[in-house]
Amino acid sequence: MADLRLESDRDVSIVGHLEEFSARVALVLIVIVGFTAALSLRTDALLMWWLGELSPCEDCMVVFEPGAWIGLRWTMAIVCATVLSIPLVVHQSVTFASPGLLPMERKRLRNGMVATSTLGVCIALWFGWSGAPWLYEHAMTTVDATGLVLALDSVTLVELTLAIMWILALLGATAGAGLGAGLLGRLDRERVTAWRWRVSLPVVLLIVTSTWTTTHDLRWPLAIASAVVLELPLLPWRTTPPRGLPTVLDGEGARRRLLVVDCACEGAFGTPTHPPEASLGHHVARGLCVRYQERTSLLERIQDGRASDVLIVGCSTEPLPLKFKEAIHSTGASLRGLDLRSIEHRRPSIEPATMTAQRDLALAALVDPWSESAARQRTKACLEGLDRDIVCGPRPATLHPDQLWLQRDPR
Numbered sequence: 001m002a003d004l005r006l007e008s009d010r011d012v013s014i015v016g017h018l019e020e021f022s023a024r025v026a027l028v029l030i031v032i033v034g035f036t037a038a039l040s041l042r043t044d045a046l047l048m049w050w051l052g053e054l055s056p057c058e059d060c061m062v063v064f065e066p067g068a069w070i071g072l073r074w075t076m077a078i079v080c081a082t083v084l085s086i087p088l089v090v091h092q093s094v095t096f097a098s099p100g101l102l103p104m105e106r107k108r109l110r111n112g113m114v115a116t117s118t119l120g121v122c123i124a125l126w127f128g129w130s131g132a133p134w135l136y137e138h139a140m141t142t143v144d145a146t147g148l149v150l151a152l153d154s155v156t157l158v159e160l161t162l163a164i165m166w167i168l169a170l171l172g173a174t175a176g177a178g179l180g181a182g183l184l185g186r187l188d189r190e191r192v193t194a195w196r197w198r199v200s201l202p203v204v205l206l207i208v209t210s211t212w213t214t215t216h217d218l219r220w221p222l223a224i225a226s227a228v229v230l231e232l233p234l235l236p237w238r239t240t241p242p243r244g245l246p247t248v249l250d251g252e253g254a255r256r257r258l259l260v261v262d263c264a265c266e267g268a269f270g271t272p273t274h275p276p277e278a279s280l281g282h283h284v285a286r287g288l289c290v291r292y293q294e295r296t297s298l299l300e301r302i303q304d305g306r307a308s309d310v311l312i313v314g315c316s317t318e319p320l321p322l323k324f325k326e327a328i329h330s331t332g333a334s335l336r337g338l339d340l341r342s343i344e345h346r347r348p349s350i351e352p353a354t355m356t357a358q359r360d361l362a363l364a365a366l367v368d369p370w371s372e373s374a375a376r377q378r379t380k381a382c383l384e385g386l387d388r389d390i391v392c393g394p395r396p397a398t399l400h401p402d403q404l405w406l407q408r409d410p411r
Contacts, residue, residue, distance in 0.1 A: 010099070024092040031088055035081030036074075043073045046080075051154055053133050054161060056140035061154045068155040079162065086117050102300045103293075108184070112177060120173030124165040132161045163214040167207050167222060171229050174203045178233040187237040200230040245281035245305035250369030257281065259307040259333075260363065261298065262314070263288050269314040269341045272356035276363055281305055288312070289319045295327075302331050309369065312337040313359050338362050346399045357386055358404050365406060379410040 055061050063069050090113045098106050136157075178195060181187050187195065208223050215222055245257035259281040264271050266287035275282040283301050285294045302310060310333050317325065317337035328335045340358055344350045364382035367375050383390065388402050392409040399405060 021096060024096055028085060028089055028092060032078070032081045032085050035084050036077045039080050040074065040077040043077050047073065047076055047158070050128070051158065053129070054136060054157060055152070056133070056136040057152075061152050061157070063154050065155065072155050072158055075162070076158075083121060086121065090114060090117060102303070103296055104300050108186075112180060115180065116173040116177045119176045120169035123172035124169040127168050128161060128165050132164070159214050163211040167211065167226065170203055170207060171226055174199060174230055175233045178230065182233065182237045185243055187234065188240040188242045189238060190242050192234050192237055192240075195234060196231075200227065200234075203230060242306075243304070245307055246279050248279050248369060251371035251374065254369075256308045256369045257306055258309045258311060258369065259283055259302060259305060260311050260313060261285060261288070262359070263312060265314045265341055266290060269344060270350045270352055270355055272313075272359055273352045274356060276360060280363065281307065288324075289315075289321070295321075295324050299327055299331070302328060302333055307331070307333045309333060310335045311363070313362075314341045315339060316342075343395065343399070343405055346396065347401055349401070351401055354388075354401055354404070357388065361386070361404055361406060365408065365410070376410040379406070379408075383410070 051061060090110075093113060094106070094110045097109060101109065178187070178199070181195070204223055204226050207226050208219055211222070212219060245259055247255045247257055250256050260276045261283045262272050263269065263285045264287065266289075271284065281301075283298060285291070285298060288295055288298065301307075310328055312320075312335070315337050316339035317335055325335055338359070340355070340362060343358060344355055347354070361379070361382055364378040365375055370378065386404065388404050389400070391399065391403050391405050392407070395405065
């Protein structure tokens with residue numbers, strides 16, 4: 001499917017996007033530097049308290065390199081500053097991406113980033129607070145059983161703990177994002193494969209490269225374990241068929257997805273009494289010509305359903321805004337109008353039942369996507385269930401409430 005172009009899109013050069021991106025990144029970095037400077041005054045107290053929680057034994061913590069301790073102090077300050085800046089990072093990311101997103105996509109991005117970042121931070125804090133002390137204490141029990149005297153490098157212990165916290169935060173956020181995407185219906189067997197290449201693989205590579213000097217011999221077992229953890233949330237959707245509109249075969253055997261849009265034209269046309277046949281997608285609108293939110297909602301339906309053909313029942317598509325029509329074509333879908341409003345206005349009044357029958361008859365008689373012979377068979381089948389007079393030929397000047405118009409006689 002082609003890249004979606006929204007009505008609200010503005011032509012901005014690559015330089016303009018880079019300048020905006022640079023400004024937002026600069027703001028985040030300035031805030032992190034400010035937090036780091038403020039927190040550096042309390043880093044020693046925080047480190048000593050945390051070492052007391054992590055230490056599995058008394059009088060076994062040592063510092064072999066004073067320079068490494070100084071570097072660790074600044075590392076702790078930067079880590080804490082980065083965590084405090086996460087809300088700003090989320091806000092700047094959503095704001096930067098919003099102009100190119102549909103409303104539901106924007107909402108999913110915002111809620112997803114808030115939820116996954118919160119989940120990742122909570123998991124990391126839990127390990128640093130409870131998981132790591134428990135792990136080191138049990139490891140110390142194993143060492144004591146050998147009769148060895150243990151001396152732990154404080155810097156190495158804290159760096160290893162921070163590395164594992166970083167890994168758990170990434171895994172928690174990414175696994176949570178995958179599970180959330182699946183529960184919201186955004187994953188299927190095709191998208192699961194794309195998720196592995198575009199999300200899971202980069203995260204595993206990030207874990208390996210960012211902890212290369214800290215995890216040492218654990219780096220490859222951690223990489224394998226990370227890949228397994230990221231795969232688990234995707235398992236329920238490995239065999240799920242792609243989500244989309246019902247598929248029909250056209251006259252040449254190609255797969256088509258048709259979306260029928262019943263637009264009431266702000267009361268000038270009305271609303272049918274029931275949806276069209278099950279092989280066609282269906283969408284209802286009150287007035288696409290004048291309601292921007294409804295046009296945006298239709299674009300979301302077209303994109304999510306992977307529609308190949310959009311059929312506007314009421315009008316001929318001429319009244320629709322040009323940018324909206326361009327947006328539909330940018331999804332790869334064709335746009336047609338049945339112009340049934342002009343037919344209904346030839347009657348004394350618009351009756352929902354008659355209007356619905358006229359719509360169903362017009363859809364049955366479509367030559368595209370079906371062949372002429374298939375359209376005739378569909379039209380005959382539709383007429384069998386209708387107890388009304390049929391007027392065939394050019395559009396008549398007037399129609400009675402119990403009459404239906406058909407351009408071609410199917411017999």
